[in-house]
Amino acid sequence: MDAIAQQRRDSQDLFEQYATRGAKLLFMQIPEPTDVLPDVTKTRVLHLLTYLLKMPAQWETTCPLLLRLAPHMEKMGHRQDWLALLQAGSLVAERQHDDQAMVHLALHIGYLHQLGGEFQNAYGWFKKGVNYSSAMPQKPMLGRLLNYQAYVAKLQRRFEEATHLVEKAMRILPTSDPELAHSYFILGTIAQAKLMHDLAVQHFFSALHIRQQQGDQRRIARCYRGLGTAYFALADYVLAIEYTEKAVVLFSRMHDISEEAVAIMNIGAIYLQMGEVNKALLRFRDAEPILRKTADKVHLAMLYNNIGYGFQMQQNWTAARDA
Numbered sequence: 001m002d003a004i005a006q007q008r009r010d011s012q013d014l015f016e017q018y019a020t021r022g023a024k025l026l027f028m029q030i031p032e033p034t035d036v037l038p039d040v041t042k043t044r045v046l047h048l049l050t051y052l053l054k055m056p057a058q059w060e061t062t063c064p065l066l067l068r069l070a071p072h073m074e075k076m077g078h079r080q081d082w083l084a085l086l087q088a089g090s091l092v093a094e095r096q097h098d099d100q101a102m103v104h105l106a107l108h109i110g111y112l113h114q115l116g117g118e119f120q121n122a123y124g125w126f127k128k129g130v131n132y133s134s135a136m137p138q139k140p141m142l143g144r145l146l147n148y149q150a151y152v153a154k155l156q157r158r159f160e161e162a163t164h165l166v167e168k169a170m171r172i173l174p175t176s177d178p179e180l181a182h183s184y185f186i187l188g189t190i191a192q193a194k195l196m197h198d199l200a201v202q203h204f205f206s207a208l209h210i211r212q213q214q215g216d217q218r219r220i221a222r223c224y225r226g227l228g229t230a231y232f233a234l235a236d237y238v239l240a241i242e243y244t245e246k247a248v249v250l251f252s253r254m255h256d257i258s259e260e261a262v263a264i265m266n267i268g269a270i271y272l273q274m275g276e277v278n279k280a281l282l283r284f285r286d287a288e289p290i291l292r293k294t295a296d297k298v299h300l301a302m303l304y305n306n307i308g309y310g311f312q313m314q315q316n317w318t319a320a321r322d323a
Contacts, residue, residue, distance in 0.1 A: 016055055016057070016058055019048060019051055019052055019055065019058065020052075020058050020061045022048055023048055023052060023058075023061045023062065023065050024061065026041065026044055026045050026048060026065065027064060027065050027068055029041050030045065030065075030068045030069060030072070033071035033072065033075070033218075034216075034217060034218065034254060036254075036255050037069075037072040037076070042069070042072065042073075042076070045065060045069050046069075046085075048065075049062070049065065049066060049069075049085055050085075052065070053066075053085065053088045053089060053092060056092055056095065056096065059092050059093070059096050059098065059101075062089070062092070063089065063093065063098065063101045066085070066086070066089045066105075067101070067104050067105075067108075070082075070086070070104075070108045074108070074111065074112065074115075074258075075218075075254065075255065075256045075257075075258070075259075076255070076257065077257050077258050077290065077293055077294040079112060079115065079116055079294055079295050080116075080295070082112065083109065083112045083113075086105055086108055086109050086112070087109060089101075089105055090102065090105045090106070090109060093105060099132050099135070099136055100136070100140060102128070102129070102132045103129050103132045103133045103136075103140050103141050103145070104141070106125045106126065106128045106129030106132065106145070107125075107126070107129050107141065107144065107145060107148065109125045110122045110123075110124075110125030110126040110128075110129065110148060110152075111148065113125060114148075114151075114152055114155070115258065115294070115296060116295055116296070116297060117296070117297035117298040119152050119155050119156050122148075122152045123149060123152045123153065123156070126145055126148045126149040126152060127149060129141070129145040130142065130145045130146060130149060133145060139172075142169075142172055143169040143170075143172045143173040143177065143179050143183075144169075144179050144182070146165050146166070146168055146169035146172070147165075147166060147169045147179065147182045147183055147186060149165050150162045150163075150164075150165035150166045150169065150186050151186050151189070153165060154186060154189055154190050154193060155298075157193065159190055159193060159194065162186065162190055163187070163190055166183050166186050166187055166190075169183050170183045178210055178211065178213075178214040178216065180210055181206075181207040181208075181210035181211045181214070181219065181223070182207070182219075184203045184204070184206040184207040184210070185203070185204065185207040185222065185223065185226060187203045188200045188201075188202075188203030188204040188207065188226055188230065189226070191203060192229065192230060192233065195233075197230050197233040197234050198234070200226075200230040200233075201227065201230045201231070201234075204223055204226040204227045204230055205227070207223050207226070208220065208223035208224070208227070211223055217250050217253070217254060218250070218251070218254055218256060218259070220250060221246070221247040221250035221251050221254075221256075221259065221263075222247070222259070224243045224244065224246040224247035224250070225243070225244055225247040225259075225262070225263050225266065227239075227243040228240045228241070228242075228243040228244030228247065228263070228266055228267075228270075229244075229266060231243065232266070232269070232270050232273070237270055237273065237274050240270050241267060241270055244263050244266050244267050244270070245267065247259075247263040248260055248263045248264060248267070251263060257290050257293075257294070258290065258291075258294045258296060260290070261286075261287040261290035261291050261294070261296075261299070262287070262291075262296075262299050264283050264286050264287040265283065265284060265287040265291070265299060265302065265303050265306070267283050268280040268281070268282075268283030268284045268287065268306060269302075269306055271283065272306055272309065272310055272313070275313070277310045277313050277314055280306070280310050281307065281310050281311075284303055284306060284307050284310070287299075287303060288300075288303060291303060308321075
């Protein structure tokens with residue numbers, strides 16, 4: 001009986017050795033977040049993670065692989081499937097008392113909840129990340145987590161709290177930290193929500209200037225999209241389309257389907273306001289399958305509202321009702 005148990009332990013040890021060796025090899029095959037992740041690599045990593053997350057002793061190897069994959073999965077539109085793996089990772093990290101990992105995982109888990117319109121869960125995870133970071137001597141990613149927490153507060157229309165959190169982040173962040181661009185971006189969205197659109201433009205340009213110096217194409221695209229929405233609110237439709245189209249080009253280049261879909265929807269909304277209903281509906285139809293795939297409840301609701309309004313403008317009452 002002891003011999004059988006020993007044989008099982010030896011087999012398990014051997015399997016874990018192969019798994020960790022494979023994890024290290026796959027880690028090197030995952031490109032930077034700005035590059036495209038090959039589907040074959042993604043499939044192999046996901047398959048391996050399902051086993052590694054059941055091996056607490058191998059967390060030191062599993063955690064870097066999980067975090068390396070995270071931005072790619074977000075960009076490719078994975079939501080509930082990826083959220084389940086991240087949450088499994090957070091359980092291991094808590095048991096291992098890996099506070100550094102919990103800071104990073106809280107950010108990624110909170111962001112997925114935010115994208116799914118689950119703002120209370122998102123806020124809770126960002127706050128958890130803030131608490132973990134605040135308790136550590138170096139306070140890793142504290143400014144970034146405060147920014148994310150602020151943005152969710154803005155989405156919940158708690159503007160005073162959102163502004164307070166952003167200002168707290170800006171006091172913490174070094175003057176050379178590109179995360180300050182995110183702070184300005186959030187201030188721009190708060191200004192928009194308060195109908196202070198000229199101020200929003202100023203904040204978005206401040207964010208864009210920092211991002212252009214940094215060279216982060218994904219976040220440059222977000223700044224373009226923000227400027228597009230601000231100019232749309234100012235009824236400068238030419239500039240609104242110009243900046244939003246720039247965002248679409250960059251998101252498409254990076255294969256960031258969820259962000260691209262939101263920008264495409266925004267262009268449709270601009271055309272709708274201009275009275276070019278057919279152009280608007282074409283854009284909405286382009287965005288719809290992607291938003292459905294990514295389960296983006298917030299933007300899907302906006303999309304269907306816009307589609308219904310477009311059909312009303314065409315006096316197509318049946319289609320408007322069904323939108």
